Amino acid sequence: MKRYWSAMAVALAMAIVSLGLSGCATSPREGLDVAQLPEAVRPDYALFARRCSKCHSLARPLGSGITDDSVWIAYVDRMRRQPGSGISPQDAGPILRFLHYYSSEQRRIKREHDEANGGPAAPAYSDAASPPLSQTASRAPSTP
């Protein structure tokens, strides 16, 4: 019985910590808030979200820290060749278009943060205080 209760206490503590972490996050989610994305980007994001969540969470690519188009091209190409990926050669274009937009936003937010604070910034995906992505929609390039 002692073993049981000590284990339950540990499990409860973990649950409390988890809920605490949950409370700290402004909008905990696996992907991005579609409502915050510009209209033109949403179809590309929808395809990215569908294809890239089949084998892993969207946190994998979104939290990867990649901001270079050439790295994304190689990354998506590698994922496309995974068995059963469901990512066709035709899918790669819209997915890369979204990732180019996303990377551009990451770079912009970091640059603006650096200019304002004189220090490095966290990427938008993990920074609840960052401005919404939609505020810079007009600057998003259409193709990588």
Place this chain on the structure above:
Amino acid sequence: MRRTLHTAIAGSPLGLAVATIVVAILIAILASTRASAIERNFAGSAQLDYFLVPAEPSTPAPRTTFDGFTAEVALKLAVDVSDHLSANVKMCHGCHGFELPMAYFDYRVRDELNFRIGRFSPSFGAFNVRHDPANHATSSKPLPYDMGRMLRMNEWNLGVIPSPFPDNGIEIGGTHWFGDRVQMDYAAYAVGGFKADEGSPDIEWQHSTSAYGQLQDNNGRPAGGARWVLTLKLGDANDLTAGGSIMYGTYDPANRVSYTIAGADLAARLGRTQIRFEYLVRHQTFLSDGTMMFKEPIAAGEIQAFDKHGAYLEIERAISDAVTLVARADGLYRVGNEPVSNPLPTRAAIFRYTGGATLAVIPGWRVKASAELWAFSDNPPIHQDLELAMHLALVGTF
């Protein structure tokens, strides 16, 4: 006398062919590599899981229960050396200590022809590509793929095939799209294969781990296998994937006993719902060297066989951007002779029913919680013992 894999390769026509391929690939690599083209991607995952099994161990012969904290950490570096060549190295730390599950080169001639050389998990089954704790919703793996988290693990000696199961060798594979709707993947490989000491009645997984320090083959005869997968896209948000896998090898130093593992898998993605089913079976021969007593008498030098079947059905549904629910039913069934020292009877089964959820707590991090009802049977399909177990885990990726 033991022959290592490389001595076997060097002294056979197959070895000469493999060596020729390797040299050709190296020449192609040198010809195509530009230093400025190298791209590197660093990724990783970590999971801390608490496995709670409330029941006290039974006496006088308690069966194995492994509960407590488990931490699994993985770090991976993928390097795209050129458009055709990439390298992957992955280090992880888990139940078996430090492991090197990936250390290989991929040389891609085109999508339809890729050469993989080094240490990797051969293509077998659908779950293997999701084996990382960050890539599946439950804390535990399906029983057919269990590699040490299951109740009564010692009696069962793992599931049908552990996942991942890194090995050293070469794999030739590829992917081909028929239009925009049909994807076909295929792979064939030769690796060292599972191992065991002389006289062992089953494979000994520890012999394949980096921690064991025995990364050469124990019998100089590669194991071979193949996998084939077909994916159909059914509309924008739905797809259906079916696959089949086969593997054959010998596992003793003298190449007298063998294993054949076969698997079939079917997965459907219907909007935000994923349904996965897999069936695996391992047919394995074993030899009595006269030093071990078996439940059914066996003469010294006689070869017998057992079969181990495993299957799981899993349904995963994302009910919001933050919450995913998962339900799974899985099991194992073993039939065949056993050493008398093992409490497992010659016919035994496990059924497990799992319900769980994941909650995104901060970007990249999730809490996983699941409850498992285990039903053990020494006379299937009647359940003799029930046990409840729970998992609570925090998992993150970067």
